[in-house]
Amino acid sequence: MQYDFLHRPRRLRMNSRIRDMIRENHVRLDDLIYPMFVTYEAGAQKSIASMPGCFQWGVDRIGEQCRQIEDLGIPAVILFGIPEEKDERGSQAYSESGVIPRAIEQIKKSCASLVVITDVCLCEYTSHGHCGMLEGESILNDETVELLAREAVVHAQAGCDMVAPSDMMDGRVGIIRQELDDADFAYMPIMSYSVKYSSGYYGPFRDAAESAPAFGDRRSHQMDPPNRMEAMRQAELDIDEGADIIMVKPGLPYLDILRDLRSRFDVPLAVYNVSGEYSQVKAASERGWIDEKRVVMENMTAFKRAGADLILTYHAPDVARWLNEQCEQ
Numbered sequence: 001m002q003y004d005f006l007h008r009p010r011r012l013r014m015n016s017r018i019r020d021m022i023r024e025n026h027v028r029l030d031d032l033i034y035p036m037f038v039t040y041e042a043g044a045q046k047s048i049a050s051m052p053g054c055f056q057w058g059v060d061r062i063g064e065q066c067r068q069i070e071d072l073g074i075p076a077v078i079l080f081g082i083p084e085e086k087d088e089r090g091s092q093a094y095s096e097s098g099v100i101p102r103a104i105e106q107i108k109k110s111c112a113s114l115v116v117i118t119d120v121c122l123c124e125y126t127s128h129g130h131c132g133m134l135e136g137e138s139i140l141n142d143e144t145v146e147l148l149a150r151e152a153v154v155h156a157q158a159g160c161d162m163v164a165p166s167d168m169m170d171g172r173v174g175i176i177r178q179e180l181d182d183a184d185f186a187y188m189p190i191m192s193y194s195v196k197y198s199s200g201y202y203g204p205f206r207d208a209a210e211s212a213p214a215f216g217d218r219r220s221h222q223m224d225p226p227n228r229m230e231a232m233r234q235a236e237l238d239i240d241e242g243a244d245i246i247m248v249k250p251g252l253p254y255l256d257i258l259r260d261l262r263s264r265f266d267v268p269l270a271v272y273n274v275s276g277e278y279s280q281v282k283a284a285s286e287r288g289w290i291d292e293k294r295v296v297m298e299n300m301t302a303f304k305r306a307g308a309d310l311i312l313t314y315h316a317p318d319v320a321r322w323l324n325e326q327c328e329q
């Protein structure tokens, strides 16, 4: 067959330099935030069976570990604490001598410029594993929010650079903003877990952070997976209440939500590539069923293409190494 005229998109795919020139989305070191688990246990490096390559680090070792993260060029970490004692009110979450304030102090001694973000929630600190104070089996919203605001202020006083409430209580961003302002932290940014779905993909994290609920689940506060419009409303409320950065979580199963939020709001947008997403990739690549580097970079690219500015991911050190290798070539 003879064509006078034919569209040939392959013209721009033939040469790798041309492919580089017209590439629309890029994963950068500055996009990455590395989640880390800190335990009160001195000297610890406890592996997490369902998350190969991730560890609970003793609070006395977290500084040196973060130094390595900083040396890779990763700009930020987000910290989760495993306390020595848990109680009904999660007291260790807002104790000035708790594991997170101590970790922040260590990190600030070891790292020159690493951005230290703290997860603000109660589930790692409560004896029942729920994200707030209970009355019977239900979570008391407003009482919980007060405790979360105390937790955020304690983290700020210890010297963190950003707080990230992950609890999904109503009104928590506004109250945290107000309490931070009153405590002289008007410039402490809030990255809100705004659109957090009730997901099976958090399973490995709950092993890692020892935070599985003792009974029931988190459906009374985390979002119902089928809902999309609700995600827009939820993000709008958080922005109104003063969230500086909003987040979608999990990542890969919710790329549509990420794209919707990107089109609708003009605040920086983060995505959490959660534990279960990480474990899947690790398990399949350990068996030789997929090419780990290729799949991870494809996933990271998917987040950027969907509209994320920031990616919280357990793959961050690997991604940083791969990006650094690319630069050296």
Ligand code: PBG
Residues within 6 Å of the ligand: 119, 121, 123, 131, 166, 167, 201, 202, 203, 204, 205, 206, 218, 273, 274, 275, 276
């Ligand atoms: C705590 C919290 C969770 C995650 C981040 N903060 C778990 C949960 O809601 O049970 C999940 C992160 C992951 O799976 O990697 N509220």
Ligand code: ZN
Residues within 6 Å of the ligand: 121, 122, 123, 124, 130, 131, 166, 167
């Ligand atoms: Zn929680």
